[in-house]
Amino acid sequence: MSAAVNPAAVPAGPHRAVGQEPVAVVGVGQTRHVSARHDVSIAGLLREAAVRALEDAELTWADIDAVVIGKAPDFFEGVMMPELYLAEALGAVSKPMLRVHTAGSVGGSTALVAANLVAARVHGTVLTVAFEKQSESNAMWGLSLPVPFQAPLTAGAGGFFAPHVRAYMRRTGAPDHIGSLVAFKDRRNALKNPYAHLHEHDLTLEKVRSAPMLWDPIRYSETCPSSDGACAMVLTGVRGAARAPRPAAWMHGGAMRSEPTIFAGKDYVSPQAGRDCAADVYHQAGVVDPRRQIDLAEIYVPFSWYEPMWLENLGFADQGEGWKLVESGVTEMDGDLPVNPSGGVLSSNPIGASGMIRFAEAALQVRGEAGEHQIDGARLALGHAYGGGAQFFSMWLVGSERPDS
Amino acid sequence: MSDVQNPAVLSAPLVVEFPFTRSTGPVVGAFLTGLRERVVLGIRGSDGRVLCPPAEYDPVTAAELDQLVALPGTGTVTTWAWNERPRPYQPLDRPFAWALVRLDGADTALLHALDAPPPDSGDPRAVRTGLRVAVRWADRRTGAITDIACFEPLADGSGSAGGER
């Protein structure tokens, strides 16, 4: 695969479509992600994130014009199109309500659909919510429903992605310990994030390295947990942002790209759709050197090796060089490109919400509202999500300044 | 060889089955606790109306609700549908009516099965809108909507407490 960007991926002409309403994030809310929220219903879980986002924006349900909700497969909770039952909980009665499903990237895609409602001036203020309540069933079951005529082969997402990780290791010659470094970093970052699922105070690098292989070459310690959780954001335009009590995060670019699940010549290690999606977002934001211009990234890393893989895919490192950024500490909290200061998907994974959490954490950082895991001086941050067979990508760049200022 | 080029259509059964474990949250939990104890609960909405089944969030204002109200196990059919051929897993395995029942003291209706004679059967207990009904409790109650086995017509229309079996 050529590293060059597919020319069809990037629209010609102005950086952003002319005349769009600038989109601001003025409210962010999430639940404390845990393996099982036995104290709430499905509605109660979403509600908690939504209420926190409204409180952050100092808005009420009456201020919301529309609701956009996302989650991964309905089989996870066993409720078909659950947005129907959730209308009351999200204050959507008498309002428009859309339900997005783009596999693992859905949290990001959902935020982008909501952002477009504002950008197109269809609505003034939109609530967007994503969730998963995995404790209602079992994620490995949901992801590995037996299909007749097939031999049972994959075991959840780990089994699906492990061969791709091996291909990356082989292609780049990355040393075996890189995956452990990422996992250790993200879990340590999570200690600074009160919403993170895993708070492993006693974790050592040695413990990460010696954990058993679940899907060799992926270790137990390098694998995301299974979480109950929800994330919500309030998106609005220029006037809404002017009324907001706290600083807004401004959207500088947003894009989705898809490619087929399986096809001849697919680069599982660095999918073209991911590269094209990043190129589009950078173009919209006028970013020519992501490594220098972007202050931090919240990247969808469900298995630790995906950090170096996505660093290359997103243009933060040259092909084959991503693992060197990890090894040299560039992606640490105090490195010059912090990746997943929140602890990332490796520390919290309510699947349908995980993408939106990446987007929301990027927004918190440029608003200066990330608390203990705040990166000082963060002005431009990337939120990233992917899903399906590493085929669906959604990303946004958010900044502390208005894009047209 | 020939059947490979023009193959028979293949098909196979696919069963999607899981024992979902649902955490109820406080309001639904209280409702189901009540059912286990043979008490039907409603909840007071923002406008003072009593909603049964209790809503966690108000259908109009989206406000979080928390004022539970105990209701008698009797009510009135607001609409119904005669189900001549029950389907798997439905509450009764003989012909029954689906009914929306507004319990006495409630302003909204609960959906459940109604074990009554068919419409136009000439029986005064036959299903119809406005029929007075009572809860028939399940023998074994676990804290689920199926703790109500079904509704049944009130013999005398007096509105006395629900029948038990």
Add this chain to the structure above:
Amino acid sequence: MKTSDLLAGIPALAGAEPVTRVTIPARLDYTYTPGAAQSRFLNALTEQRLLGERCPQCTRVYIPPRGVCPTCGVATSEPVDLPHVGTVTTFCIVNIAARGLDVEVPYCYAYVLLDGAHVGLHARIGGIPHDQVHVGQRVEPVWREPDQTGVQSRPSLAAISHFRPTGEPDADPESYRRWM
């Protein structure tokens, strides 16, 4: 707000052990149909044939065929009998079984690029210790023998028990670099 607090206001229920969880089984029965292209492929398996399909536009060969070339968006139709030999392009060792899947762990899950195909077939590698499986290894299918009940003669990918090494030298990396 807790269930017990809500119940405290209801005299008949004060002190009742609150319900907080409920198990609700749900079963739906479907009839799965794999479609025309997969049916052609599955029926060929009963004759121990590996039947791919070629895209008329890009000429790439897909196995299992799904009826459509995913990059060209056109129907594949030309059947291609593929040889019973291929190359491992990547793999993992699965040490954990998914709930409901009838499979013994550990097992080696690999992409096998059959000679002449342009996508890897997902398959198990057996017949050797897992630490000897490697990328570039040449492998061949081991077919499951039909049992007395004739169960194995039903069309299924389970007709292939696993792939085992042929003992040939490893494939030239250039032969599979683009077709993982």
Add this chain to the structure above:
Amino acid sequence: MAADNSTAGPGREVAVVAFAQTVHRRSTDQLSEVELVLPVLHDVLKQTGLTTDRIGFTCSGSSDYLAGRAFSFTMALDGVGAWPPISESHVEMDGAWALYEAWVKLRTGQADTALVYSYGKSSPGCVRDVLTRQLDPYTLAPLWPDAIALAALQTQALIDAGLADERALAATAMRSRRAAEANPHAQLRGSADVEELLKQPYEVRPLRRHDCPPVSDGAAAVVLAVGDTARALHTRPAWIRGIDHRIEAHQPGVRDLTESPSTRLAAVHAGAFDAPPDTAELHAPFSAQELILRRALDLSDGTEVNPSGGALAANPVMAAGLIRIGEAASRIQRGESRRALAHATSGPCLQQNLVAVLEGEQ
């Protein structure tokens, strides 16, 4: 009226420039989902002369629960030929809402053309039971009230309110299926007369079989385009003058089932009442629901309702709403309509509704 703002973003006029649908059938067990979808995708691309790489945005609608498999939509994407990678999204809803998402995307100015498709194979499962999984998982779904039962409750409420009787229901069903005789894609075409229909046994009383939709497998696709792009792609684009959707509370027992306030609200926001339509394609899977929707939309006898036969003639779940928009647009493109309403519904007893207003060039 169709001001062309295609160089600017918000406010751009968007039109339907192509529509295709399958011949809907009770079962398509010889076809996978992608094999079902492929012909309609080819059809709309051929109509416009576009290729996938010239489409600015793609959006689809479908449901995993119909197929019984998680992520079922990912394989349907094969039919698009998403290479090089495309800008794409998916809603777990009827394709009418996928069209809405695409309409929003075009209004931002980020794309000039959009491909929308949706499909539903109801035949693998028992759709009336599958739809019970849409209901409140604590108080409704455990009772398995199937889709026909819920519609029957709604219909009885309408009868009790004096707004319909079984004869009116049968007349509605008869008119739909007789209209479908002119629709080569419809599954049920033609009908016995009302007297004959009223002799048939009940399915779930007060609904007889003729009051219920057929179980259908089918797919549909639409191409949208903005401003002059639309004019270049079709001599008579069907302009979307307004589109809006609204949802109601979920529990049937808190709603007045004889009304559809969300339809009315969506219609107000879509500008449906600005001028009377000559055509309305209503997504009413059950006969009584057409009567409810007619009242919500203030439709008079001057409006031809469901000339395609509507969902009573073919109801591929997840595509039937998109098909209403496509049918309305086709009438405009054929010159048979100047102003048409299209409606889609989702959820139990018309819980969620979408209304679009389409017009030809004036």
